[in-house]
Amino acid sequence: MFAGGVRRVAGGWNYLGVHQITTTWFPSTTHYRTTYRVKRGKKYRVTTQTVTQGESYKTYEMSKGYARKISAYLREMGIGQGVLDLMKATPASDIRQIGLHDMLTMKLATSTDTLDLFTRASLCMFDPPAPNCREIPGNKPAGGQTPVAKPAVVAAIKAKTGPPLSQAAKAPAPKPLQAAPGNSTPDMRFVVVRGRDSLCNPDSPEWISAEGAMTPQTPQKLRQLLDTLGNRRLPVVISSQGGSLFSALAAGRLIHERKLDVAVARTTIVGCDPPEAGCLADNGAYVGLISDFGVECDSACALMLAAGAKRLVDPKARLSMSSRGQTQLVKAYLEEMEMDPALFAAIGSVERQLEPDMMLKVGLTTGPESVEALTGPAICKTSPKPDNCLLPPTAKAESPAKL
Known part of the structure; x- marks a missing residue:
């Protein structure tokens, strides 16, 4: 196709x-039997056909x-x-x-382009627009182009690239997760979160929260967020009950390419209105808390974890893994992620829960530490500070006595 x-x-x-x-061959034998019947002095030929099915076989x-x-x-x-x-x-x-x-x-692909060649928003800004652009009648008043047509396209482009950092503090809080199509689990969402500890330390770590089911849109969402971060390398904190295997492999390759750390945990975003103090950091990150109790990371989620530079799973979290019937595909991916061959040998086509000792033994985790090693407030007191520690400008102007 x-x-x-x-x-x-x-x-x-x-x-x-x-x-x-x-x-697959289905051999059969056909027998013909001819008899004659006399009716009213005339001789009639009667042919009977019998088909006998043999045992099928495959080449x-x-x-x-x-x-x-x-x-x-x-x-x-x-x-x-x-x-x-x-x-x-x-x-x-x-x-x-x-x-x-x-x-x-082999001329199987005609160019090195991606799906954006056919679907990027700017295609509909050309004159004439691309053949697959369709104008919604309600958006165009009689006699000319709607004044909101081009702003709508610009808005779509901004939505893809993300708001500038200078405007990020004005961004609304993330919308509630919606259920993925055909799945009761919400679609995976990626947001940048800034930690808030009890000591009100302004120099708190940041991370990428990845929660929900993996769908075909998951890799593109992750790519868009990473593009807005530039060269910053934030750890990915993931909580997911699985989803699309192919999306997990694509997202995992993005993580592997950027050399990001991955930890299994749940992120709770602190709810508040944007005007309130402490709702958003100056760089546009949402304020959140980490919890790793009872967190699940199943199959496709575990494959994303395997892509991390550091890979951490708290003992209280539940992680399971399988090849999902794609044995060669998963094996090739794990080899690409430089996983120990013992990991592939430890999983099968049936979902299997991996215990902390087993994960460490086969190399799925890089150490016994939990997500706190990447997101805990103490990491920003070390020297040199990790890449995900960023002191907001407002905090630099304030003295410790005001905190």
Whole structure:
């Protein structure tokens, strides 16, 4: 289906793979029995057909007939025959991933662009707009373009890139999590949170709170937030009951690329109105508290954890993991994350809960510490301070006696 597109983009974070096509045969035997019957002095021939089904069997090599059909289809779509060669060379029990460079060589992908080539908001600002832009009738008054059309596009672009840091303090509090489609668990949301300890220490650590179910939109949401942070490396504090396996792998690769630390814990954002003191830090982070009691991190969540530079799970948290039936895919990902092979050997296709000693033994966690090692107020008193400690400008102007 992908090969049928006029323009075909896969980006750098998506997985495209091929494998051998198996054929299941259902042999049958047909018997014909001819008899004659005389009726009113005339002889009539009667033929009876009987079909006997044999035992089915499967062949694990692509038949010549299928190879010819696929070859003809690829030629019609303008795709190189290298795709078919890879399919025939890959066992049916495996999947061969095709890298972006190879996709371009085989003409399977037409460019290195991502989905934004077709869906970015600026496409609808062109004159004429892109063919897939559709104007909502209620937004355009009679006789001309609506005055809110372009601001709406600008607003969409700002929503994608995030507010400037100078305006972040005016941003509203995050909206309540909404249930992910087809799932009673809320869709995963990423926000920057600043800790608040009982001593009112202004130099509190910050982290990225990642909570909810993983959906196809999860990697893009994480990428957008990381782009707003620039070179800052904040730890990711995750709490999730799982979700899309492929989204977890894509998000994990983002975390691995940025060399971010990951810890399993829950973040509680302190509710207040934006005008109130202490609601938002000057850099736009929300004030929050960390809790690791009874936190769950299941399957896809554990794969995101595996991508962290440091990987911490409190003993009170519950973590489970499985290959979700994608054995080769998960194995290749864990190898890419430089995980100990013992981790893959310890999991199977059935969800299995991993105890703290086991996680440490197989290398899923890097130490026995909890999330406090990344988000506790004491870490900002060390020298040098970690990257996620940022003293707000207002706190620098205040003396300790005022706190």
